[in-house]
Structures are given as C-alpha cells and as structure tokens.
Amino acid sequence: MNTRWRFNIGITKIGVLSLAVIITSCNALKRVEEDELLLTKNNVFADEEKVVDEDIQSLIAQEPNSHVFGFPLRLHLYNLAKKNPDSSYQAWLHRKPKREQRWINLLSRKQVDRLGESFVVKGASEWLKSIGEPPAVIDTARVRKSLQRLSAYYGSKGYFNNTTSYDLVPTGRKQRAEVNYNVALGKPYYIDSLSRQIASPAIDSIYELHREDSFIKEGKQFDLVDFNLERERLTSLFRNSGVHNFQESSITYDILRDTSLLRDDQKMDVELNIDNLRSRGDTIVSSREYKVHYFEKINIFADYNFDVDINSLQSLDYENYTIYYKDKLRYKPKALTDAVFMDKDSLYRDLDRLRTYRQITNLNTFRYPNIEFIEDPTQTRLISNIYLAPRPKYSLGLDLDVTHSNIQRLGVGFSTSLITRNVFAGAETLSLSAGGTFGLLSDESLPEDFFSEIRGDINLTFPRIWFPFLNTKKIIPYYMLPQSRIATGTSFQKNIGLDRQTFNNVYGFNWSPTDFKRHTVELLNIQYVRNVNPDRFFNVYQSTYDRLDEIADDFEDEPTLSDFYQTPEGSDDPRLIIPEGTTGFTEAILDDGLVPTDSETFRDVSRIEERRVRLTENNLVFASNYTFSKNNRVDINDNSFYQFRFKLESAGNLLAGVSNIIPFEMSDTGDRLVFGVPFSQYVKTEFDYIKHWDLSRGQVLAFRSFFGVAVPYGNSDNIPFIRSYFAGGSNDNRAWNPYSLGPGSTRNVNDFNEANLKIALNLEYRFPIVGDFKGALFADAGNIWNVWDDVDDPDATLNDFASLADIALGTGMGLRYDFTYFVFRVDFGFKTYNPALDPSRRWFTDYNFANGELQIGINYPF
Template sequence: MNISVFLFFNGIYEFNFIFAEHAAIFFWSSAILNVNIIKALRIFTRLYKSSRRIIGLIVVLVMIFTSCSPVKYVPEDQYLLDRYRIRVREGKLKKEEIKNYVRQKPNKRILGLRFHLGMYNLSKKDSERGLSNWLRKIGEEPVIYDEFLSEKSVDFLKSYLDNKGYYNSVVKDTVQLKRKRARILYKIEVNEPFKIKNINFRCNDSVLADDFFHDTINTVIVKEDNFDLDILQNERTRIEKRLKNKGYYKFNKDFIFFEADSSSRTKKVDLVLNIHQPQKKTPDNDVVRSHHKKYLINKVYVFTNFDQKEALSQGEGYYTDLDTVYVDGIYYISKGEDKLNKRVIFQSNFVQEGALYSLEKVNKTYKHLNSLRLFKIINIQFEEIDSLQNDSLHLGYINCKMKLTKYFLQSYTIEIQGTNSYGNIGVGGNFLYQHRSLFGGAEVTDFRVNGAIEKIDEENIAGNNYTTELGGNILVSIPKFILPVFKAEKFSKKYSPKTQISAGYNFQDRIDYRRSIANMSYGYSWDGNKYLKHSVKLLELNAVNLPYATQEFKNYIDSTYLRSSYDNHLVSVTNYSLIFNNQDIKKSRDFYFLRLNSEISGNILSGISELTNAVTDENGKYMVFGVPFSQYAKFDLDIRYYNVIDNSSTIAYRIFGGVGIPYGNSLALPFEKMYFSGGANSIRAWNVRDLGPGSYAGGSRTRFPDQTGDIKLEANFEYRFKMFWVLEGALFVDAGNVWNLNSNEFEGGLFRRDEFYKEFAIGSGAGARFDFSFVIFRLDLGVKLRDPALPEGDRWIHGNRSLSWQNDFTINIGIGYPF
C-alpha cells in the first residue's frame, strides 16, 4: 500500500498545529478555535493511522444497514414513502423544477441506498441513550406516506402549471401500496399554453415617463412566449433596478402591476404593464396622487473606524466626540486620528456628492470596500432631508452615511508541523505575520518564515542523517495599479485592481544535493465582469543555485535531459491568467469554473543577449550574472463543471490540459515548471510524481528526480455526498498522464500522436471528507484500474491479475477538495 499526503511545499508533508493567533491581544475565541483545530487534527491523524479499519467499518456498516428492513420502524397500517415519479404528457416542462413543488419526498438515497434511514434503523427502538441515540441523530427517520401532503402536491403542481401559462391542465396522483411501501405517480396532462399576443406599457407619471419608456426596448417579455408569471416578476424586478439606478430612491416594484385580457378560444393574452403614481396626504388629510421623485446625494459621511458597540452603549453621545475632515467631496469622521489614507476610501466610493442616487453605484461601493480586506462590517445608509425637498422640480435630497468597522490591523500565527516523507519523520514550523494597512493605504502585507528538519533512515542512506529546509517570503497586495507611466484612476474605480509584489528565498540541504531558490514577482490582478478575473505578472524571476550534489546524484541526472533542470539557472517569466467562475454561493445550482494560464520565459533576455553578442557557456547557452537563463512557452487550461443534484449530493467534472515547450536557451523546462501526475489533487491511485511519463516503467518512489513531463492531460469525475456529523463521502474516477516532447530519455515517455491515448492511466476509489467548517480534511483511497507502465495488452489490471494491496492501492491525505 502506498501513502501520499497533500504536498504543501517542496515535498514536505505537513500537519499544521496552530498554537495561537494574536490581534493586539490574545482572544478567548481564538483559543477555542485553535483548540478545535488541534482536536480536529488529532481525530484526523487517528483516522489516517487506522485507514484499513475505517474502510472495513464502512463496508460492515453498509452491509448491516442494507440488510435491515427499511420498514423496520414504520407503524402498523402505515406505509413508508418509497418513491415518487412525475410523468408529463406534452409540454416543455423542466422536471427538476417541477420536483420542487412535491410536498413530501422519500428518504434520501446515496447511490440508490437509503444510507441515513439505514443508520436510523440500526438504533434500538426503546433506547434514548448511547449508541442508539447517536444513530437516531445522524440518521433519518422513515418518511411515512401522508395522503394530505400528496393532495397538497397535486394542488401545488396545478398552481405551478398555471403560473407557467398552462391553464386548465390536469394533475392526478396514483398511489401503489404494497409491502408497507407507498409509491406515488403524479400524472400531468399539459394543455396548450396561453401565449402573449401583445405587450403595451402605460405610465401616467410625467416625471417618470421618459426614463420608463426609453427602457421598454429592454423588456424580458417577448411576444408569442408563454404567459409565464415568473417572467412578469422578473420584468418588475428589472424595471425597479433600472429606475433606482436613475435616481428614484423610493421606487419599488409594488408600483408596477399588469392587466391581462385573455381569450380561452385563441389562448392569447393582451398584456398591459402599468406604473402607479405614489400617493400622499394633503393638509386636509385628503389622499391625492403625486409624482415619483429623483433624489440627489446631499452629503457623504464616512465613519472610518466606527465602533458599533460604543455607538449602541453611548447613543448620541458617541457622535459628539468625533473628528470630521472634508476632503474631495467626502466628510471623513473618526474617533481620534485615523492613519488610513483618505484616497483609499475615495477610490472605492461611487456615491458622490451632488450626483443622482444609483443602486448600482451603492452595490459597487460595497464590493470595492469589501475587496480591501480592511473592514469586517460595511454599512451604507441613506437619510431623507425633508427641509431640502423641492416639490416643484420633483427632487428630493438624501444624505449617505457609510459606517466602516475595521478588522484588527495586525495579527500573527505560529504553526508547528509534523512531517513524514516516505517514512522519514521530522518537525517544522512557520511564523506568519499580517498587516492589513502597512503604509496606511490598505496594503495587505503577509510575511512568512519557515523551517523544517527531518531525520533520514540510517539503514537506507549513509552519511548525513538529516535534511533541513529554511525559507521566508513576503507578499504585498496594494489596492490600485502602480504603473510607471500613468495612474489609471478610471480603470481602478471600474475594475478594482490590485498590484501584487512578492519576494522569497528557500534553502534546502538534502542528502543528495544542496540547493537555494530565490524568487520575486511584480504583477496585477483585476475584475473583468461579474464572473471574470484577470491576472498578469509582468515579471517573475526565479533563480536556482545548486552548489553541491553527490556524485551518484550527478551521474544519474547526467544521463537524462533533466540535467538542465538541476543546473544553476535563472527563470524570467511573464504570465497571464484568466479565471471564469459563475458560482452563486447564495443559490444551490450548477456552475462552471475555467482557468486559462499562459506564460513565456526568456525572450527578452535572449533578444538582448543576441543583440549584444553576449558570451555563452560550454553548452552554447547565454548567461546572466554567470547563470544560464531558461527559455520556454507554457499554456494550460483547467475546465470544471459542478452538477448540484440536491442539497446533499454533487457531481464534479474536471478536464485539464497543458503543454510546455522549451526552446532557444533551454533543452528542458525548469524542474519547477514541469507537469506531474498522481497525488492528492490528481490521479489518486498513484503517489505524487509517481506516474509516467507515458509508459515509463522505471519504478515507484525513487529518491532521485521525480517523474515529470512537458505535456499533461487529465480528466476527473467525483460524486460527493453528505453522510452524517462532519463526514462526507466521495466516489471518484481519474484518468490521464504526462509525456515528454523532445526527449525519450525516459523509455516510453515521448508523446506520440498515434500512441498517447493508449498510455492513459485510470484509477478509481472512494474517499471521506471531514468538514469542520473552518477546514476540510480529506482521506482518499485510490486503486489502479489501468497502468500504462505495464506491457501493452496487460495494462487493464482487472482480468489480467489480482489486485495487490501493496502495489495497487494508495491512500492520499489532503486539505480541501481536490478540485
């Protein structure tokens, strides 16, 4: 059996134990959280150590509760709701949408099994303590067929059909009662729908009329579409947002109503959309119609360090002790001196003094302020100023008050790591420091120092018995574009950009070599539209220096094209990434995720070297500061689709493809830029970097360079389902491999168009996820189904030989979902 743990950094497997997190002082709540993390990790470690027993226990539980009768606790003369079906005759209806209107659903199933009902049935009927009580809590009691709810379902389904325009349709339910089980069939006979013949718009408010009628071209109501009430509601919402963005602060969709004139013979509907005028009382208490007003922003007040607790306890007295500064159309109000740069608020604010109210601009302000990661509470309020109302011009005035409550500016975290690299035990630690506004401009700065030491098994390796690793890095995220040529303020307000600067250093002292890696990067990230994000690294430098390596190690890599990956080298990269994600965390619906990444390296340095006739080394490579630089192009695409079945089940699909092409000054990609397969986030039936390239059969888990390639193709499928407590289950299938482009030093590792598809590895398995809300631990058991390292014709393991626990099973431990 192989064991692979989620890789955090440079092949060291980590379990993080957070000691404390301080933010000015040590908080009791933080202590509780950290204790919970430690408890969770201890539980998870025990689960990992007894993985065989867990798997066996799950199998036994499945066998036990599936053997139990599902009607064990169904009372006499009652029936377990076994299944229900919906049969639709004619009509274009979405069955998944219709199911929401069925009032009574049977017990949940996982792969056809009533897992939760089975757990409930394992309990003892008259016992309310111990194991039985626990089984009843995590299980699900039997759903008893209810005739009243079945009739209600029929009524709800009829109402749904009416709302969609299918009036006078017929819905019937048929119930089959057998062996204490009830099965319901809902039969829907759909009539011809009513269609919209004409749509007219009417508005008697002369103030509102122009803004309203000019927008009717954008209506979502289309002639000859079904007379669908949901579409009418969407139109009301659309008009409300539109008018609120045009300054009508008090307008809402209750002022919008429809008149429908229908014919049962032609099934056509003439539709009129009306805008009501608001009403007001005269001094004589008569109710008269008035006009909708546009509202101008009178003043903008920003409380930059608002304390809700003090404001509640002190009442109006809290506001009398505040300082006010007026800058660029904003009144900045704070208690004492606030070091926050006023320009940061100005850049994130879209509610401007003297401008018309706009709901869209209010939402943009929320979004931009939240993206600063500086405020834990953002509250934007508006107050109407009665004394400034101008009824003759139909204008109103409102003040805007933004109450911003900050996070603690500084925090630090200490972590201890237990490490295990192929059985070699070690210990490591991290110190992390964060400042949310280092220079007063909401510059989020993260500083990290790490170190680790690991004892090597003396029986396997002679000489030095320890490996050490030391490093540190700093990342500064600035909430604006810092450009050498222009300020790009308009772009900054529209797309919420960030400038990101980072630098780091890592030193590794291993048995076979000693290596130091230095890196720095400078780039930008910004929002595109609602679902798009962009990232550009104008410059990323990585320098690798290998001052020492054993002769055995050198002899090994000298015989392969990987030699250039372990030579001293410099990597200069320009990178662009695009991310599309249409997930809506407020709604349980399907969504897509796409990441496109492209990078080029060494072209500028190569051009300069050629123009200046720079000196080359003995291998003909140009050098910078005595170190050869890498030159390559790399492109990869990651596409994911998440099919949300219900609140407890999801199917995740993933396809990944990537290629890296070395050229010019490089024979191979830098080692850190090469693709690999296997491990907790890849093909889980293999250890990380233990698969490929191609049909290479060089053996598993050498202590020399891992198995990598220039091309990677991978596909993953995972069915995820909630079980009980914090436990979630998963079933998965992974397929893919890596290949080399220009060298066949790894026998069978070269990418060949007519052969590569025969070299796909396929693995399957099951996993458990422990969702502790603040972190998700993952345990996956992968099994090889098809191994490309075996001779052609014998690659499918099933049917050719029996599975070996030692060679064909791999346990992977990770944090978070694999994709």
C-alpha cells in the same frame, strides 16, 4: 510473512462476509405497520407524459428513503435502533438493589447514563436514529399537499384550469408502492395585450425608453417567472436611472379578463401598475411621486466612529468631495476619492453605490462602509455621507501545524505574519511573514535524520495599478478592483533533497471586471534556485542510482574502474561509491571511450547523466505570465457551476534580448549565463476547466479537464524541474502516488518522474451516506510526456496521436467527512489501465488492493 498476509486476507473476507450477512438480514419493513405502505418512488405525469424536470420533482412533499448503491442504508441504521430505549433503562434500574435505586433516582439522567448499559443502549439508539432515516410511509395528507404544489406550479405557467390526481401503484414486493402524480394541464393562457398605469411621470418616462426590453410580451404564454423577472428588471432600471429610493413593492400587475363573456380563446389582458412612493409615519401612510435625483454634495468621513462629534471634525475639499477627519488626515485624499464612484452633479446610479462598497472593502483598510443618502427639500438633490471605520493599523497572526509524509517521519511547522495597513497613506498593505518546519526524516540513507526549512516573505499591495509613466485608470477603472503586488521571499532547506535555497521576486497586477472574472498579470516573476549539495544526487534519487549501478555491474572486472566500487558489509555485490564512483564511472563511459558511442550502454548512461545535470544545476527563471479565470458559482451552496482558467507564461525573452546588446558569459555547452547560472527560456500554456452538475439530494457529478505544455527554446533544451509537470497524487490520478506515473509508458523510471506536457481528465460522482459522511466514485485519466526537448526515450515522449494510448486510467472510491469549514478526504484508487505494462496486460492487471493507492487530502480535488 506469507502466513500473516493470508491471515489478514482471511480476516478481511470474514469481515466483509459478516457485513454482507448483517445488511441482507435487515428488514426494511421493521417499523412499517401492516396497514401501511413503504414509498419506493414518485412519478409525475403531465398529460400522461412522464416529467423528469428536477424543479418539478422537488415539489413532492414526501420522498422515498435515500439509497447508497441501491441500498437504503440510513433506513436500516434507523431500524437497528431500539424502539423504546427507556424501557431498557427501567429494566436495568430494577435489577439494582432498592437502596441503590433510590440513590440513582437522585442523579441527573446524564449522570445515570454514565453508570452502565443504559448509556450504551440509549446512547447508541439515539445516535442511530440521528444518523438514520425513518421509513418513508406513504402519507395521503402529504400526497394531497404535493398535488396542491403541482397544481400551483402549472398554474404559474399559464395552465389555470389544470386538474390533479394520484394513484398508488404496488411494486410487487410486500407493503411497497410507488405514487403516480397525474396532472391534466388543459389549455394554456396567453397574453393578448399590455397596458400600464404609472403614477409618477418620471417613472413613466424611464419605462417608455426601455419598454422593448420587457420580459412580458404580447402573444407569449403566461409565465409567472416572466413577471418576477420584469419586476427585478424595472427595479434595477429605475434605481440606476436616478430614482435612489424606488421600492419594488410599488410594482403590481392586474390580469384583466371579462368573465361575463363566454370566451374559449385563453387570452388575457395584462395591466402594469406602478404606484407612488409610500412612506409610513407614526400614525399615517403618505405617498409622493418618485423623482430623479442628482448629487448635490458627497461627504467622506475618514476614521469615523460613533463617539465622534461630527461638528468637531476638520474638513478638506478635494475634487468635488469634502473629506472630514479628526486631528490629522492619515490618508491621501486621492486614495479615498478614487474608491468612490459617485460624483457631484452626476445622476444617482445604484451600480455606483455597489461599486463604492466593493472598492472600499477591497482597500483592506476600512471595515464595511456605511453610506447614507439625504434628500434636500426639492426632492431632486442628494447629499451622500460615506462613513469609513478603519481597521487596526497592525494585525499579527500565528499558525502551528504538524505534518507527516513519505519523506517526513514527523514535522512541526510554525508561521507568523505581521500586516501593516495604510503604509504610505494610500491604503497600501504591507505583509511580513516568516516560518519554518522542523522534524525527522523517514529516509535512512541520508547522513542525518533531522531536517529543517526556514522561509520569509515580504508582500506590498497597492489598491491600484502601479505602473510608472502610464495612467491605467482609463484602461482598468477602479470599479474593477485593481491591485498591484510587489513581493520577495526566500526559503532555505536542510537535509531535504539536495538542500535547496530559493529566492523569489514578483511584480504584478490583478483586477476583476465582474464578480465572476479575474485577470492576473505578473510582469516579472523571478525565481533563483540553488542546490547546495548536488553531490547527494544519487543518495536522493535512489532508483536512478540503482539503474547506473546495474549498468556498472558489467564492468566490475575492469581494472581501471576498480577504485569506483565498494562492497557493503554483509554483501558480496560491489556497489558504486557515491559520489566518487558514480562520477568516475560516468566519465569513463562518456568521455574515455570505454564503450562505443552508438551502444545501448552509452545511451543509457548518457540519459542518466543528462538527468543528473538537469536536476542538480542551479536555475534562474526570469518570466512573465498572464492568467484569466472565470466561474459562475453564486455561493458555496451552488452545486451547478463551471470554472475556467487559462495561463500563458514566457521566460527568458527579456534576458535573451539584453544579451544581444550586452555580451553574456557563456558556458562550455554554449548557454548564456547570468551570474554564472544559465537562464531558462521557454513558453508555457495551461487550460483548466471544471464543471459541476447538481443531481439533487446532495448528489453531485464533478468533471475536470487539464492540458498544459511547456516548450523550451533558445537558451534551454529542457524545462527546469520547478516548472515541470508530474502525475499522480491525491488531487490528480489517485491510483498512483505523486511523481510515480509516467512519463508515457515508462514504469517507475525515477524517484520523481516529470515532463513538460500533461493531460488530465477527472470524473467524480459524490453522494451523501450518513450525516456528514459522504462518498465518492471516481475515474481519473491522464499522463505526462516529453515533447520538443532533449529527451529521446520513445516510451517517454509524445510522438504522435498513437502516444495517447499511454493515457493511464485509475478508478476507485472515496470517503469524506464534512467539518463545515473544510472536508477531510480519503480515496483509494485502483490501476485500471496501466500504460507501463505490456499492451496485452494493461487492463485490470494491477486492479487489486495490493497495487492500489490510499490518498489522503483536505477539501475536494476539483
């Protein structure tokens, strides 16, 4: 065994050494001619002061070759490719007999490449070039283009008289140079006065009412950004003030300055011009004044398709709306009108139009709607036609996946879902789903190696806040996309842990005031967990059994305990029998007075028994919770954003209140029972903050912080396992496996370590490597602790600020491959600071591959 390990280490060292030799032997100037210079860096100076602004740096037309840890990897990959792979093909062809040459020439190039070494030479060269990067040879034409961009940029900031130049600065290394871009700014220009020429009286009146909000102000330095922002502000203002057809192109600006006068004050006059509405006909372009519009009529066409003759439809008037339908109206009128935010005789607002689009889409009953506006002859009244094309009444989905984990040797899962829309004619959605996972277990200690899990769920969604006897429309308007959800589900596990059966029920709401904020309230979140085989506890939690058996070794000669031991075949070490021996030995220690109650043995066995009872007892969680989340990410390509989530959950208070009126059954320990199960009572809160910084050229710095605590009280001395925290894993501290870190400074106390307080801090630097391959360097800090519960182990509890010294630190590296729709991720974490060790050995003691952890995940961890 040791020989093989040393051999593997030797092979690894040889491989690393070989790779290092290959890399260092690469010549970065292989494709750079003698009269050319390789670009190593760009520097921008404005009035001799270095500029580090990323927006300005992005104006440079030519960038140096990309680097990975300071090494131009893609450049060297490009240089490894043969310069002319076709010449290798010709040489290979001439080595063939003439008869074979004539036959090969009749084939397609793809067929030829499959014949021999040409496929390897040419294909590998093309692949290396595609993932590589040609040398960034300094191109003076691109340098001049960069100077033009810089001049235009600073001109847009009011430096109209700027001048630009560049210098090539040798780096001291052969055929390498930096480019310094120099910008002499000159004096900036300022806005001296503002005037306006507005053709339409209605537009002029609206502008006058809101002119103080202008981005363009007297005395302010000229900035083209302000002019663009002002155009956007005015366009939004007019369209939300009744001018539904306002065109942004109607807005122009004139910069007025008398050039015949010799002035050196850098002041300019700005004139705002807003023309009339322009319409292009077949032969001419006409113009007319903008008008403020009010709605004359709003028509809703339900179940619309292009083949329907509108004149053949039936109609129904409901609350100032006219609903058209064919044969039979399949929707409650209120469900349709509540999704429309434009009212008869109301002023047109573009905001109402956008909200109507969002809410109709949120119904999940119609495809993206088409909204049409028709002006009447007076040009001040509008008719709105809203065309709704229904989605299919039923949708069926199927899914199949294969899984593997440290528990499952192989698992095959399937799921199916049936979605029914417009269930009660109010745009409700009913979803029925069922699934299962079946496979083979990796744990040979269990009596069977086959496991299964079957689950089923029912979800009913209402596109409104459904709360009896309360009108929530004024509190949560429909433009906030309110939804109510009623869900129930169950799952059955066999040969997984203690064979758990779970029943879930949820009744809650959610709404989104903006695209970036979301509120979720679950008035009832009921979860009942039943452990079918609690006697298998010591089979499943093997490390807990080993600790108990180690304690029992000191009592092997006790005659009254002899029936609790059994010596395995091929061993001379008696072991406790599961479950008769473990139960009997525990009772002998705790109940029969075999050892003093203040002894260490009594305390250790008591802790093991408390954990066994907690993890094997059935749980009833009767909770309510509120979650607020916010993010400012614009789209999937936005790499500079933040996310914040706050959650507050309370469990057991309703049942505790009822117990004051209706007497509940009591357990031997004084807990109140519901159907024979003690209900959990606790309060739990979580804070989760994520921040990303875009460092340019595909580099991103990502940070995450998490704090969560659950405090038991009343009917509970601890938090149920299903609501506890754990540390480690591919989305947490990647230097430890899931459930293996903590609590506190304990070391692998249990198979599944959990606690009721958690702190996590993560920092990750992400960078491109080659093509869709990306790399990462990360540092993960955090741990879990017990606090304000029934755990008395000082190493596992958070006692004061000194306990924060138990925060573990894992560092490492990762490799990702971007499949566009998802990211496959492999991380390797090293235990940099391990609080489970003695204080003098915590830093870097386990910082090696033998104690590192390989983590595999899908998508980024945060």
